[in-house]
Amino acid sequence: MASKNIHDGPYPDAELTALGFEDPEVFGMVQNNLDIVDIILSESVAQYDKVKDLLTTETTNDLTQVKKAFVLPMHNVSTDRLKAALKEHKITVTNDYEKADFIIPHTNFYDSYSSIENIPQTKMMFKIHNGYYCNTHRSIVKDYYNRTDNNVILDKRSLGDHYQHNIDYDSLPYDSFIFSNMSIKIASLVENGDLNVIETDTILNQSANRVPMTEELMEDLKQMISNYSASEEELQMAGKIIPTIDPTGEPYLLYKYSKEFLGNIDYKYSRNKDVLYWMEKHNISLLSNKNAEQAIKYFEDKDMLDSKCFRALEVECRKEIQIHNRELYTFKVQVKPEYRKYMK
Numbered sequence: 001m002a003s004k005n006i007h008d009g010p011y012p013d014a015e016l017t018a019l020g021f022e023d024p025e026v027f028g029m030v031q032n033n034l035d036i037v038d039i040i041l042s043e044s045v046a047q048y049d050k051v052k053d054l055l056t057t058e059t060t061n062d063l064t065q066v067k068k069a070f071v072l073p074m075h076n077v078s079t080d081r082l083k084a085a086l087k088e089h090k091i092t093v094t095n096d097y098e099k100a101d102f103i104i105p106h107t108n109f110y111d112s113y114s115s116i117e118n119i120p121q122t123k124m125m126f127k128i129h130n131g132y133y134c135n136t137h138r139s140i141v142k143d144y145y146n147r148t149d150n151n152v153i154l155d156k157r158s159l160g161d162h163y164q165h166n167i168d169y170d171s172l173p174y175d176s177f178i179f180s181n182m183s184i185k186i187a188s189l190v191e192n193g194d195l196n197v198i199e200t201d202t203i204l205n206q207s208a209n210r211v212p213m214t215e216e217l218m219e220d221l222k223q224m225i226s227n228y229s230a231s232e233e234e235l236q237m238a239g240k241i242i243p244t245i246d247p248t249g250e251p252y253l254l255y256k257y258s259k260e261f262l263g264n265i266d267y268k269y270s271r272n273k274d275v276l277y278w279m280e281k282h283n284i285s286l287l288s289n290k291n292a293e294q295a296i297k298y299f300e301d302k303d304m305l306d307s308k309c310f311r312a313l314e315v316e317c318r319k320e321i322q323i324h325n326r327e328l329y330t331f332k333v334q335v336k337p338e339y340r341k342y343m344k
Contacts, residue, residue: 007182008037016184018192019051020047021044022044023043026039026040028145029155030158033157036140036144038150041179042179051183051184059196059198061202063203066101068093069091070100070103071103074109075106075108077274081204082203084207085203097185100195101196113126114129116154116155116158116159117156119155129174131176136168137159137167138160211245212246213248213254221257239274242278251309256312263285266285286298292313292319293320310343314343
């Protein structure tokens with residue numbers, strides 16, 4: 001049985017060799033101010049990219065061929081939402097990746113840090129830019145170093161009550177790539193074909209609970225959220241509906257309501273992972289700050305622009321046109337030839 005702790009387990013020597021690591025080193029990292037765990041450090045960005053790609057690249061989208069899912073730690077969609085979507089396909093979630101058929105990746109299990117930032121204890125892998133290590137500033141650090149001869153990464157948690165300028169420290173490799181035991185084990189299983197990778201959107205997009213984006217629905221949500229007298233119950237209800245909305249085929253409505261209210265609700269749902277995930281997925285903040293002409297270009301680049309969307313946004317564009325010297329001249333405004341196909 002695999003441990004739930006991403007750092008537990010024997011040193012994955014065979015897996016590192018199989019994945020092609022040439023320079024792995026064992027370092028220590030302070031956790032909970034009381035414990036030090038072993039992590040693996042490499043100077044190879046190619047190895048970092050390989051492991052990350054193995055853990056994020058979808059290997060199948062067929063939910064009928066799998067039965068148990070392992071969700072990578074720190075997922076930015078709630079476990080309840082994932083479980084509900086998976087249950088529709090008779091798939092369960094397990095805490096043991098060795099018992100899973102597939103993993104569900106996301107973009108929150110890895111990150112980049114610099115100097116001595118506070119590194120979350122549940123990041124499966126990360127990059128440290130211009131970082132440091134120190135083996136003498138605390139008793140637990142000294143004991144670990146004397147016992148293992150492994151250097152200890154210096155971050156805010158490792159510092160404890162000390163200040164960096166008051167201790168002796170050394171530099172890590174300028175770009176250091178850090179891996180947990182779990183990241184190496186799972187990457188090896190994926191590479192060997194023992195674990196599939198299925199993206200979050202594949203699971204959520206196949207849920208029968210998705211609802212189409214309509215003007216009526218969005219007006220109702222706007223009333224529930226933007227009303228000054230909105231109750232907590234209404235906000236919670238809206239927070240459950242928003243992540244289920246499918247804006248496919250309705251780019252203009254997505255833009256319109258991003259401007260009208262969706263772009264200003266993140267503070268109301270700062271603890272709702274599902275709403276925040278939906279907003280990030282559909283670039284709500286970005287859309288809310290675009291004018292109509294910029295929105296046309298955005299949807300065109302995303303291959304989402306259709307005649308209905310263009311016509312609606314073109315009307316808004318005309319309102320923004322400013323022409324001077326009108327007492328002497330007349331002007332004619334025409335849509336550029338490349339966009340006239342959307343006017344038919």
